Amino acid sequence: MLTRRLALGLVAALALGLPALAEGPLKVASYPANPPWENRTEAGTFEGFEVDIVNEIARRMGTTAQIEGYDFKALFVASASRRVDMVISSLTITNERLESQSFTQPYFTGALGVAVKEGSPIATVADLKGKVVGSIATSFPENWLKERAAEIGYADYKSYDTTANMLTDLMNGRLDAAVNDVVGLRYATTQMKGLAVPAEIVTGEKFAMMMPKGHEKLEAVNQIISDMKTDGTMAAIHEKWFGVKPAEGSLTLTPLPVPTSAD
Known part of the structure; x- marks a missing residue:
């Protein structure tokens, strides 16, 4: 049951347009040696193009991204078993993968x-x-x-x-x-x-974030990616990591629905 203080805090947050209290951090699996997409630094933190994207997604959801390193093959097991909410590792959307996993809209060709x-x-x-x-x-x-x-x-x-x-x-x-x-x-x-x-x-091939099949946050994450494409955030991240602006009409700038096929 909500305490009176917590209830008042939620009402105040909503009134100010702030994100509601998150359930917890987004659990993210990543292959840790895949620069410039993602890479674990000597300090143990993650950096890279997709790391910036997932951190921004978490921020807009009112939480943080908790990124853990996995062997590439283990990424799929982690998602299928719902140990994580999301996987980043320059993953290609394929029809075979869509049979057991969900993907966000693509953001890179x-x-x-x-x-x-x-x-x-x-x-x-x-x-x-x-x-x-x-x-x-x-x-x-x-x-x-x-x-x-x-x-x-x-x-x-x-x-x-x-x-x-x-x-x-x-x-x-x-x-x-x-x-x-x-x-x-x-x-x-x-x-x-x-x-x-x-x-x-x-x-x-189209790169996207993988999520457990039918994950309850899939549509929300996909909408945030669309917002990032239209408000210039995705373009800024692209230029930061690749040194050039994304091409007009590219997947990096075009909002799309959750994919149901690799086409």
């Missing part, structure tokens, strides 16, 4: 990149024929590669739990090429000497 050691003869996807390639387990890039195994003709495929291990194997010669999100790979070239990204693969 992704693409894949091919990473190699500088000096490698690999410059295009066609050059992957007969090579050893790798990507992140259960990710969109992994599925993309496996679906095109015969077409591409690579000699072997290696699956990794972390981007760091994948790129370490690439630089040590245990991989000929790594295929992953092109934005993340290009960022990695600024941190790792001798790494190059000679090819970009246009896929039309």
Whole structure:
């Protein structure tokens, strides 16, 4: 039962247009080594494009975001089991994922990149024929590669739990090429000497936040994302992390409903 003091506080907050008392922090799962989308700092805090978005969503809901790091594969289990309210990790909306998860509207059009050691003869996807390639387990890039195994003709495929291990194997010669999100790979070239990204693969994939299927906060979160797109907040976050303004008509600026398919 509400105490008289708490009841008066709620009435006052509503009268002033302040957010009502939140039930608690938004529990957010994140792959902790995925810059510039999200990355755990040496101090243990998270930063990145999607981190700024989720923190702003929480602020507008009158609460905070409690972000925890997970292995990439574990992100889906955490959401499906409702241990978390939301997942951020440059996740692609797919019809297969929509069968067991919900997604907010997308806010970025992704693409894949091919990473190699500088000096490698690999410059295009066609050059992957007969090579050893790798990507992140259960990710969109992994599925993309496996679906095109015969077409591409690579000699072997290696699956990794972390981007760091994948790129370490690439630089040590245990991989000929790594295929992953092109934005993340290009960022990695600024941190790792001798790494190059000679090819970009246009896929039309759409990045969004994943939430447990039918989560009670899904529509509210989606509306806040729409508001952030129209009031300039999303554009400012995009420019902060990518150095350029989002293109007119892009997913970063276009309000959309909760998706029911990947199309």
